[in-house]
Structures are given as structure tokens and as C-alpha cells.
Amino acid sequence: MIRYYLEFERPIEELEVKIDELKRISDGKDIDISSEIKKLEKKVRDIRSEIFSSLTPWQKTLIARHPDRPYTFDYINMITSDFIEMHGDRRYSDDPAIVAGIGKIQDMPVIIAGHQKGRGTKERIYRNFGQPHPEGYRKTLRVMKLAERFKRPVITFIDTPGAYPGIGAEERGQAEAIAVNLMEMSKLRTPIISIVIGEGGSGGALALSVADRLFMLEHSCYSVISPEGCAAILWKKENDLGTDDFSRAADALKLTAQDLLAYKIIDGIIPEPLGGAHRDPEGTAKNISEHIVAAFEELKTKTPGKLVEERYKRFRKIGSFIEETE
């Protein structure tokens, strides 16, 4: 199996390549190097936990965008049964950058929507790298209204670099589509649970996450602007920006799950296996599923009126300012 390693994972890569080699050599042969392999495996574990216990915000950003990281559809496949996908905004087209549908999570019927990045060049282009057009947001709103009418909770998965900056997107009202979602989600009379599984890119992410409960995977991020965009604005040398600049910008933006929990923007962090979600997708999916079910157990006791009231207050109180009184 070819694995994709990030630059700071190089020491892990070296050891794992060596382990693979040893396994191949010993395979079917009468030499016993299993103790050697075991020793190396322990070493990998140690190095990995060392690296992953002190990730920088920029390194977390790279993990959040890792090409092997499970995407919305992967989680849908792992945590739901009877999933039926729905398509289109009934106005212009279907946006493959957002998937939506109905399914069951542990016997609980839910409406699901989430950004979908593609795997491999062809699918990536088809999914527009998870950058929605207005149609995607309008499709999401359509299924959320369905959830409201049939009293089903809404689950959203957030994983996008941002809403697509293109001519068609502007012509068809990208800003309006996002704004309407923000407003309508704030009033939706059914529980909304959102999980940032990878990249939470600005307004394009927010448009799916005006929720009663918001969780982030341990190595996901959520930010008003990407570290690259931030660096380009701050240090205005565009073509000449490097890892150091992105690193500084990522530090400044405070975009990690841990930061957002400290700011009380999110309700909890969903743990990932050592090395990131892609090292054990099933385990990660199980953690996600448990968080969704637990959150719903709590939210289902509230009347729609109370839900909406609490959701309004939740967002209404966010802000950091001082008010002088004379």
C-alpha cells in the first residue's frame, strides 16, 4: 500500500518503509526477524506519538487537508445505513461539492449534508475540490427544510477550503446563498449537529454549521481565512510565500479545534487515532457516531421553540468587545 506522508512525518515514513521491507523479506521464509519488526513498530509508535502530541497549527492544517483523510461520503458509508442521496437545488443544477441525503445512524433517521472533496484527480475536479457553488448551499437548505417538516435531526459534515470564487458562482448569488443559509439555519425548528471533519474554510463552511452542537475532529481546523490567504494579505509577497509564512499565519489565526474549544465556539473535540483520522477511519467514524447520538439524545428533549431560542442565544452572544459606560 502506498501511503502519503507529510513532510514532518518523514521519520515515521523511513521506519515504516523499513518495516514493510523486513516483512517482505521474512514472508514465507524461515528466518525470524519478528522481534526486530516489533522493536521498530514500537519505535514508530513512540515517534508518532511524539510528533502528534506537539503538532503546530500549520501541521494540523496539513493533516486536516491530508489526501488520505476520510471525507463526508466515507463517514456516511461507515456510520449510516439505508443512505439515500438527494440531488439538486431545483433552480439551476446539482452541486457535487456538497452531498446530501437521508439515512439512519444507529436506528435514528437523519438528514445529512456535507462538503465532499474528491479523491484522485478526476474526482477532485468533479467535486470542485469541495468548493461549493450557490446550488450546493441551496440544495443543503432544501434538505434541511425537509428535515424540519418531517422532524428529523440535521447532521452536517464540514470539509471545504471555502465557497468557490468563480464567475458563475458570483452571477448566481454565492453571497446570497450563504447568507440565506445562515439565516434559515438559525431558525430551523429541528436539531442541527455539525462536525468539522477536515477543513473549515470561512463562510463556505459556516453556511453548513449554524448548529445547536458543533464538534471538531482533533486535527481539523476552522478559520475565517486560510493561512495562505492570511499570509498573502499580511506579507504581500504572494508568489514568494513559503511554509514559514503559512506557519506564522496559522499560529496567528488560532484555527485549531483546541483553540476553538478554549474560545467556547465549539462544544467538544472528537478524538482521532494516533497519526490522524486516515490511520483508522473506522475508529474515527465510531467516535463521530457516538458524539452525534449523545448530542441528539440531549437535543431531542427540547421543543422546537426552545431549540431555536437557544440556538439564537448561542450565536448572539459570540463576540469579543468592551462597552464603556459613562
Next chain:
Amino acid sequence: MAWFKKTKEIRTDKKGKTPEGLWVKCDGCKEIIYKKEIEKNLKICPKCNYHFRISARERLKLLVDEGSFVEIDENLSSVDPLHFKDSISYKDRLKENQKKSGLKEAVVSGDALIKGYPVSLIIMDFSFMGGSMGSVVGEKVSRAAERSIEKKQPFISIASSGGARMQEGIFSLMQMAKASASIGRLKDNGILYISILCDPTFGGVTASFASLGDIIIAEPKSLIGFAGPRVIEQTIKQPLPDDFQRADFLLEHGLIDMVVDRKILKETLAKIFELLI
């Protein structure tokens, strides 16, 4: 935020004087225009009708009945929740902008009369950190919207903004949800909301309250959109059409109700009030 050239603004100091050069390049037709000629004309280009950026105070003067404006929430000011630092700290940047603009923040809000009709309104000022929306802007929008519900009077917003305020990170992003939720309440309460878009309005402001008006009006030639033209150009790797994201472009694509001259904006609003409330 970064793609706006700051030199194009005609800055006015507190006394209304323009200390910089006598000539200015129009953003609409690229002509060099005598500054006095524009000043005389409510800062509208006599050649192409482009509406130059004006300050929140200047807008108030043009829009509301004389002496009727009561400023509210003027004591809100930003703090630095992220301890954000680039070349200078966010705190110093705020101070610098306060000094430069004579404002405490990028939005002025209050209650006023427009041809006798009481309204709650917020007016953004691009000269304060590009009119960017941080916690204070979001809070003032929500409070003004809530006040218009309480007082059962229309809510007016005049937008001019580069978008969310990066220096407040996630707090600034969340203001989009907060402001939009307050507009949602306003609508459920049957309150009229008129959104006026001025040059330029982008990003987090367009993608929240400013696009939610029951009636949306743009000033002539204003640049309005979600993503900035430079970002789009870099993404699609082709030049953009000339009129792209200009007020008429938005009108043509069904995104706004009308393009209205600054000179007749007050009358237009009064007419709408007369017909709707």
C-alpha cells in the same frame, strides 16, 4: 481585503477639508477628475456617475432628517481576542484607524428619521480597516436589528466593507451567523429591512446581513460580490469582464432590486416606506 487600492479614496479630515492632491482618478471610468468638481457633486463622478466612497458621517447628512440622528452603541470598541500580531499588533492597528477615521469602529449605528419615518440604521465606513466586520460591527448590527423589532420601525443598513476582519479570526466569522440570525428575527416580526450596498461590499458582509434585505439597493458602479475580483482571476486564470461585479451586473443577474443615485436615495426610501408601512 488587500486588493482594494487605498490611494483611490478621497479622504476627508474632520473639518471636511481634503488635504491631498487636487486631482483624483475615478474608479468607474479611470478619468482624472478635478477634485472640487466631485466634492460639489456629492462625490459622484460627473463623467460616469461612479459614486466615490464617502464616510458614514457624510452619508448620514445625505440620508436622514437634519438633527434627527441619535447615535447608539457608540461606546463599543474592539478588543484583541486572538492577540493577533502581524507587522503591528491588532490593538495598535485599531488605534491607528481610530485616529485616521475619527471613528471608534467601522460602523456607526443609531435611530433617525427619514422624511419623518423613524428607522434604525447602521452605516459602515470603509475608511476604518476597510469596513471589515469584527465583533463590534456584528454586535452593532444585531443590536440595531433588535431595536428595530422593539420599536417596530424599519431597519436600514448601508454597507461598504472588504469582508470579515481577519484579525479577529473565528470571532469575526461567527458575526456573520449572529447578524444573519438577527435579521431572521426581524423578518419573523414583520419588520421591513432595506439593504443599501456601496462601493465596495464583499465577503462576510455580502454573505450575511447585506444580502438579506427585503429590498436591496446599490449605488451606481459599486463593486459588490462574494469573492474579490483578484481572487477570482487567480482561481479561473482568465480576465474578468469589464462590468463584472458592478452594480448593473448585479441588477442584470437578479441579485438586487435597483441601482439608485445618492442624490435621490432619501426620496426613494421615503417612497418605499409610504408604500409598505
